[in-house]
Amino acid sequence: MNGKKYRIALAGNPNTGKSTLFNQLTGLRQHTGNWPGKTVAQSKGYFEHKNEEFEIIDLPGTYSLIANSMDEEIARNYIAFEQPDVTVVVLDATSLERNLNIALQVLEITDKAVICLNLIDEAAKKGIEISEAKLQKKLGVPVVKISARNKVGISSLLDAVLSVVKGLLPLSPYKLEYSSEIEERIEALIPDIQSIYGSHLPARWIALRLLEGDERIIDELNVKLLNEKKGGQSYEFASGEY
Numbered sequence: 001m002n003g004k005k006y007r008i009a010l011a012g013n014p015n016t017g018k019s020t021l022f023n024q025l026t027g028l029r030q031h032t033g034n035w036p037g038k039t040v041a042q043s044k045g046y047f048e049h050k051n052e053e054f055e056i057i058d059l060p061g062t063y064s065l066i067a068n069s070m071d072e073e074i075a076r077n078y079i080a081f082e083q084p085d086v087t088v089v090v091l092d093a094t095s096l097e098r099n100l101n102i103a104l105q106v107l108e109i110t111d112k113a114v115i116c117l118n119l120i121d122e123a124a125k126k127g128i129e130i131s132e133a134k135l136q137k138k139l140g141v142p143v144v145k146i147s148a149r150n151k152v153g154i155s156s157l158l159d160a161v162l163s164v165v166k167g168l169l170p171l172s173p174y175k176l177e178y179s180s181e182i183e184e185r186i187e188a189l190i191p192d193i194q195s196i197y198g199s200h201l202p203a204r205w206i207a208l209r210l211l212e213g214d215e216r217i218i219d220e221l222n223v224k225l226l227n228e229k230k231g232g233q234s235y236e237f238a239s240g241e242y
């Protein structure tokens, strides 16, 4: 083990098997607490794959990342501001169309993602066929089929995760394109966002939120900026060990 801990976030709709996957990966090396200042449970765990150490966070299941609820706010803030080394989006392969929405929202925030099609046993029973290769080409990030409950495909998933965190794959995540008027406004905002908040944050995604009139994002960013100036961790995050 080389000691470096890569951080993984598990995102996805409710009931897609995130916690099942989390438990399979971490076994007893996990602990549960609350998200700081929130009444929402947070599970964090650890595991190794191919001599690398990973820390994994089981994010609350959400249908979107627009921060309509505390769960959504937690999930989106973690991905956008804590910037895990990879976000694994767990989708229900039996209802892919509905599930893809959250995948596209994650890809709007971060390039470093792996799409995990879970419940492939159920999908197979229902005669649903999904081409990983086609989906991967379309989405521009690795797509891996698994059955978390039956421990199928887990090592392929972890290989994909490792490739992403090590930067071994060319990633070209699918980005929704907006009308030229909106795209121009996004372009105009990006330099200001970068100069105020630094270039490490997802400026295009922040610009989109601002154009939507999402005022909370400004509060979040200001808290983050203040904490960074104080030299602390941006988003205070429960740091208890397992």
Ligand SMILES: Nc1nc2c(ncn2[C@@H]2O[C@H](COP(=O)(O)OP(=O)(O)OP(=O)(O)O)[C@@H](O)[C@H]2O)c(=O)[nH]1
Binding pocket: 012, 013, 014, 015, 016, 017, 018, 019, 020, 021, 060, 061, 062, 118, 119, 120, 121, 122, 146, 147, 148, 149, 150
């Ligand atoms: N058939 C089948 N069922 C699965 C699989 N993985 C998970 N499940 C089941 O799906 C249900 C939901 O799993 P969870 O792991 O709790 O889902 P979750 O995404 O953590 O749900 P939230 O925490 O509500 O967001 C459970 O009954 C699991 O046993 C799988 O690969 N195949």
Ligand SMILES: [Mg+2]
Binding pocket: 018, 019, 020, 058, 061
């Ligand atoms: Mg869960």
